[in-house]
Amino acid sequence: MNLVLLLILTLGFSMSSCSVQTGMMSIHTREIDLIVKMNQGDYWNTLKMGAEVAAKEFNVKLNFLASDHEDDITGQIELVNQSIHNRPDAIILAASDYMGLAQVTDRVAYDNIPVISIDSEVGSARVKTYVGTNNYEAGQLAAERMVQLIEGKGQIAVMNFVQAARNANQREEGFLDYVARYPDIKVVDIQYSQSNQRYAEELTRSWLVQYPNLAGIVALNAESSIGVGREVQRSGKGGKVNVIAFDSPPETMEFLQEGIVQALVLQNPFNNGYLAVQYAVEIIEGHKVPDRIDTGIKLIDLDNMLWPENQKLLFPFVK
Template identity: 25%
Template sequence: MRSKSFRVGIGSVLFAAAMGSAAFAGPDPKDIDITVVYHDTGIEFAQVIKAGALAAGKELGINVEFVGPIGIKVDEEVAFIENAITKKVEGLAISNVNGEALNPVIDKAMAANIPVVTFNSEAPGSKRLAFFGQDLVSSGKAAAESLVKTMGTDGSVLIITGEAAASWSQDRENGARTELAKYPGISVVNTISTGWEEQAQYAAIENAIRANPDLKGIISLDAATTPATGRALQRVERATKIHHVGFDLIPETLDNVKAGVTDAALSQNPYMQGYLPVKALFDLITTGKAIESVDTGILQVDQSNIDEYLEKLKKGEPIG
């Protein structure tokens, strides 16, 4: 690790932010290392976040490293954060999928004078400075609203997630259930937590569909189970009978929307979830500018605009 000519404590940075940026002289950008830790770097969705983070680093002339486990492995994610603390990076952006395990290490980084923000998945109860991502409860409600529009106000619904215990999944499920509870004719028959191994995930989804012959709707809560649900619906030949709403705009999901297998997919703007935390940390470190949380919003892709997003994908735009 190279030596650094500049090091500033988070206390000094926050004091400068309170006093105004003119009171603060920051480091040379080339001396700034920011580590972005995502909870599963092996999925296509993560590559869009990575593209945003690296683009910010290139634009700002700083060193940005995008790291994290392949597959959700909490112990490995903690190890990546611990390594960044040991390296004494200037800033950390972390996607938190397990508050019990990650909040203490987030607080450890802050205590070590490393400013921390979270992105994509929030860390309630930690000392992080800000969060960059979708309002997950609202996105769960939006998914349920979208399903009701296509399915109607009666019928049985299945909720599918890669990890029901994850904070992001709980928030989205709570939002979806709250919205669906407005309709007495709709019953949520189960929440299926599939895990992240691809074949086991697909098998769990197909088995759940087969076990519920009267199923009328499915909400998939993440980027992995959404295309897997589309695949399963086609395999069991129930794509025309079961309405499906999911999340994120990876290529297979977009194809499924185009084919009418998935009625709608909701995006959370993952590119900006990578870009904005890096930019905010840079501004804090170099000028003392206070960091504020940013809601990256909810974008729905369905039959009304699918061609637009397939064209964006064809052009190589990072839509996620």
């Protein structure tokens, strides 16, 4: 009898322990809409992958929503309106236009749906937190390496992406503020590719003709980087025109190894997606979260690309 009683007590304790542990976890499936700038590209695919991993871990139904093109501001506003109508537990938003998405973001908050900003900020005080890169610092990091490569003098051009996007503006500002310290460096032009690889190629082709002594080009996102790299390679000016690129799609990685691109500024899109979902769940459950979650940046070149910690950034994967 004593043994039976002991077993009953032990089982009872185990069941109550499991019950407590389950109570600490969210057993209710949460629904979160992830609205990003574009439904294609290595960066967004990696960010989506990180979000999906977190969704499985935190019992979330994740809806991935995006326009075909990053400059489709109207389309993204419609996606947010659609999301409001469906009333998810939270919305994670990578705003294509800082002010263009501000009003609809306020509306989300007025409907008591928490908003988490990811990758690119939006002009609304109602956002609960921002998850992503310090884009000003990313621009400064790109400028620092460009200055080293051209030894503090020469003509350079900036290939930005969408003019109204907050992260685009911040990267450009950081870059320009840094190179302004060097009177022998002249920024001859700034263009916006609209995150279109072909258009970035055309703009680069025009630069290479108009500025035969061009010393360097910085491309401030993945799609711009691919377009710039292709045209510099096609023109035979690889290694003559220094290129700093952003992110690490396979084609840009090849450009780095071939000497077409001299360095990459890497974000951490997997972590961006994962942490945005994690913090969204915490907000839904009533927890206080930081105002900003900086997921870091790193500059990669041929000297450090094979370091183990950098390989994880260059080639994110899930077991």
